[in-house]
Amino acid sequence: MAGSGIGLIDLAVILFYFAAVLAIGVLVARGVETGDDLFLAGRRLSWPEIGGSLFASNISSTTLIGLAGAAYTSGIAVSNFEWMAGVVLVFMGFFVIPIFLKSRITTIPEYLQLRFDRRARLYFSAITILLTIIVDTAGGIYAGAVVLQTFFPDLVLWQTCFALALVAGLYTAAGGLAAVVYTDVIQTVVLIVGSTILTIIVFGQFGYSWEAAKAAIPEGHLSLIRPLDDDSLPWLGTLVGVPVLGFWYWATNQYITQRVLGARSVRHAQWGANLGGLLKLLPLFIMVLPGAMAIGLFPDIENGDEVFPTLVREMLPVGLTGLVLAGLVAAIMSSIDSTLNSASTLVIKDFVEAPETPIEPKRVGRLGRITTLTLMLVAAVWAPQIASFGGLWNYLQQAFSILVPPVAAVFLLGIFWDRGGRQSAIWTLVSGHIVGLALFLATDAGWWPLHYTVNVGLMTAFSVLVFVVVALNEGYPEHAKTDGLTFEPGMSPEDDLALWKRPGVQGFVILALTAAMIVAFW
Incomplete structure (x- = not known):
């Protein structure tokens, strides 16, 4: 060898x-x-x-x-x-x-x-x-x-x-x-x-x-x-x-x-x-x-x-x-x-x-x-210059847990809910990043014991709550802000395609293979 x-x-x-x-x-x-x-x-x-x-x-x-x-x-x-x-x-x-x-x-x-x-x-x-x-x-x-x-x-x-x-x-x-x-x-x-x-x-x-x-x-x-x-x-x-x-x-x-x-x-x-x-x-x-x-x-x-x-x-x-x-x-x-x-x-x-x-x-x-x-x-x-930061570089990598939750919440709710307008998005982004930074620093200082991936879930729930509260008080956005920009059933019909060419069928196969892999290595 x-x-x-x-x-x-x-x-x-x-x-x-x-x-x-x-x-x-x-x-x-x-x-x-x-x-x-x-x-x-x-x-x-x-x-x-x-x-x-x-x-x-x-x-x-x-x-x-x-x-x-x-x-x-x-x-x-x-x-x-x-x-x-x-x-x-x-x-x-x-x-x-x-x-x-x-x-x-x-x-x-x-x-x-x-x-x-x-x-x-x-x-x-x-x-x-x-x-x-x-x-x-x-x-x-x-x-x-x-x-x-x-x-x-x-x-x-x-x-x-x-x-x-x-x-x-x-x-x-x-x-x-x-x-x-x-x-x-x-x-x-x-x-x-x-x-x-x-x-x-x-x-x-x-x-x-x-x-x-x-x-x-x-x-x-x-x-x-x-x-x-x-x-x-x-x-x-x-x-x-x-x-x-x-x-x-x-x-x-x-x-x-x-x-x-x-x-x-x-x-x-x-x-x-x-x-x-x-x-x-x-x-x-x-x-x-x-x-x-x-x-x-x-x-x-x-x-x-x-x-x-x-x-x-x-x-x-x-x-x-x-x-x-x-x-x-x-x-x-x-x-x-x-x-x-x-x-x-x-x-x-x-x-x-x-x-x-x-x-x-x-x-x-x-x-x-x-x-x-x-x-x-x-x-x-x-x-x-990154070489001189030592452990701080790993620190910065985990800092993505600050950025991600409010962004994910805004995009997901923007796509799947026709409520929420200009105030909902900006309030969710800014408040989510501020609270996320505080939680991240508390975790790094040893005051908060949860794993950073669990923190991502918690901060996503917080960001969703902020978006929903602001959206319900903001009223419905104008039609131009939702028409074609929120998901509606039938946006991507597959009836004209052969079975193996249908993205939905392909996706089902991928999910089935994923499930089999998880079971095999549970």
Whole structure:
């Protein structure tokens, strides 16, 4: 079981990948002229492109490292965030996508203006831009650089951060969402193939015997549903917190939902969401279980973040190591390019291009490219500074529990209830974030003992209460604020489709597979 290390062939595979994504950016750039081309790929994306891009943009370097490490140290419950995505994407395809696409929005905050008012749109957009660049983009760059340093110790942090940002920024600025999606499709294939090969090789160390692999894994590590007092993910958090976090991430997060908004039709958007949901069932088997099985092969790893690099270095032969590392680079690039493109879209469409001051389409494209490169530089400069924050970075990651509940409450009630107007939305957002911040600080100080996923459920209930109270006192909004912007039965008829093409039938199959997986690993 001696490792092969990193050979010249592996480096050649990685360099080939970098060259390929840059070439795609250059080729796609030839067809990008307007803001719609840059931000929404001309609204011509098909379902395979949407589904593959949803999967690849979601799988970051921290996901590959984190899933294996968490499975090694605490068990497979970490994959609850993965399979729950399939449930949320099915829900999103049936209830949310028809509304978003028929309203022809370019940004998710734009829906809040149509349904409520411009204050809600700008408030949510500003928060999203800040977190996208400071947390998502810079965090992805930093995490990617740190991961690459584990394989190539001579790399300098700030230089690696800048190189990653530069490559992703150039092809994103050149080709926009189309370049992001087309490279994501390649990245999806590389991620799945590379992770599958690693899983097969690791499983082979146990003679391809599931019983032998289970015997090497501590009791309780193979359970998805954990006790209420579990430190990693209690069952109550899975029930009330993870679905809310999932809805925010998949249905209201610009950098994920943007490829859905670029669909050529509602049908392709729904099929793409279902494909993404189906693919999200894979991480348990090809990213999480290898980390759990690593306990039987390398029982003395102290830092969970070293599990994935150890498996790659020690288990894979020359060439395959390069393929898996290319998958790692793919995960890094797909997260960076998606966040850059979405943040640029929000800046231009929500703040620069106001309704009263329309901008010529080709100029919007130029401004978008300039914005993308500017944000790239900001993220590249900020990324190395994260190293000096130490534990604060993990602190910031959990701070998403502050942002999510009021946003999820406003979108869900806005979509499913025809009450609530401009005051309901802004009061829910502001009060929810203030109370959420107080609860978060109390938890961090040790005054509040509940797990942060349980706090998400509590804060969602609080936000719903605020919205309902204000809405009932505000009266009914005008018809233009609800017509086509709230869900109505029959918005997405399926009678004209073959049975296997119906999004509802596809969704049922995905939910059935999810249920079977949960039962098998209960």
